[in-house]
Amino acid sequence: MSTGFARVAVLGLGLIGGSILQTVRHAGIAGVGYDVDVAALEAASSDGFAVAPSTAAAARGADLIVLAMPLPAVRDAAAALRGHLSPGAIVTDVGTLKQPVVDAVRAELPGVSFVGGHPLAGVEDTGWPAARPAMFRDASWSLVLEADTDLDDWLRLASFVCDIGARPVPTTAADQDAAVARVIGLPHVLAEALALTGLAGGPLGLTLAAGSYMSGSRVARTRPELVTTWCDGNPALPTALDDAISYLVEARDALRSGGSVLSLADAGHAARINWEHRQVEPVELRADAAALVAHGRCGGWITAVLQEPDGVRLLGMRPV
Known part of the structure; x- marks a missing residue:
């Protein structure tokens, strides 16, 4: 399935946002970044990446907008996007907690297609200097699928996440x-x-x-x-x-x-080893919100979103 994203705007150029901007260019997609931190903006620009002078300027003409700033700044960033989004644009984010972001975007951008996201990647270092284009390879990436989420837009974003080497995990905000x-x-x-x-x-x-x-x-x-x-x-x-x-x-x-702490050590050792060696199996999934959320709840993820003559087919993996 082709996501069709022609231009991606990344708002926030820290470790994760910076890595997304680098990954997008590596994938051959036009990308532009913005950050309120002038030093981050200048660092990205000096490395040859397109940057914009404001949130509105970055969003202009983009069909995917990524909110990659710390949680306290999300509401203001979402508000700054009002009136500057292209028709059909999808907004996503990369925040660890999903319910506060979902609530903020719903309040500030009513009617806009939003799919909350969270890439499980990164290191303890922060900022543009720590960003790298391979950050998301084989990383789980939760994608929020709520009752009001547009399923086609969710699938489009899931396909994008697969294309950049990550593993989209369908989930609700509360579950994540x-x-x-x-x-x-x-x-x-x-x-x-x-x-x-x-x-x-x-x-x-x-x-x-x-x-x-x-x-x-x-x-x-x-x-x-x-x-x-x-x-x-x-x-x-x-x-x-x-x-x-x-x-x-x-x-x-x-x-x-x-x-003795032996009982705790035994139980903890078994839990860690079982996690490291858990077995998974391939599955095919229907493009159905309830089925996808159930797949994520049992620890499954998506490996491919395929557009076929009779509809969308999804391939995935799940723990045995």
């Missing part, structure tokens, strides 16, 4: 936010706690710190204001924290009573 609470929000909170706990042990511990401490606290290097946008306002995160705390309390109580 509940999932990332445990695999993004929680790991960041634990990394901050680990970094502080290690520091509290004094200089000897920090000198002896090796792979486990460095790996566990690695994402604590992320800019704090970004971490808050991935955690604050997600109603599923406190429950995820409760679950993690219960495991820690169980381990603490076992050790205080002369017991």
Whole structure:
């Protein structure tokens, strides 16, 4: 299926937005970027990428607009697009939390086709210098499919995501936010706690710190204001924290009573190994919203969106 995107506007040229702009050019699609940060704009321009002087100028003539700024700036960016979108243009985003973005875009751009997105890619470094065109290769990319989402536009964006080497995962905003609470929000909170706990042990511990401490606290290097946008306002995160705390309390109580952490270590080891080695199988899917959301809910993703004489055929993978 050809997405037909002729011009992509990327609003926000940090790690993810910058990587999208680079990926778009690598795919042979015209792209233009904008960022309120003049340094980011100048860096992209000096690297040979087309940039615009404003949100409105970037959006003009684009048939796909990507909101790639931090969550607090999304509402203002969406409002700045009013009256500047081409007929039939699709708006998407790359934010970690989906429900706040869905609500903001609905409020500021009523009637505009919006498909929320979240590429599960990136590193702890930020900004244009960290961006790269291969960032999304084999990365999961959640695409929100709500009751009011235009299915044809969703399929068009899913095809684009496949074309740039990523794996679109159909989901609702609520499902995606509940999932990332445990695999993004929680790991960041634990990394901050680990970094502080290690520091509290004094200089000897920090000198002896090796792979486990460095790996566990690695994402604590992320800019704090970004971490808050991935955690604050997600109603599923406190429950995820409760679950993690219960495991820690169980381990603490076992050790205080002369017991062992073996049961926790066994269960955690099995969970990690099973995740690393989970088996998947190919499937064919109908272009049906409910079926697609169910596919994503069971851990499946899309590998191709094919336009055939009798309609759209989707190929995908799902865990066995």
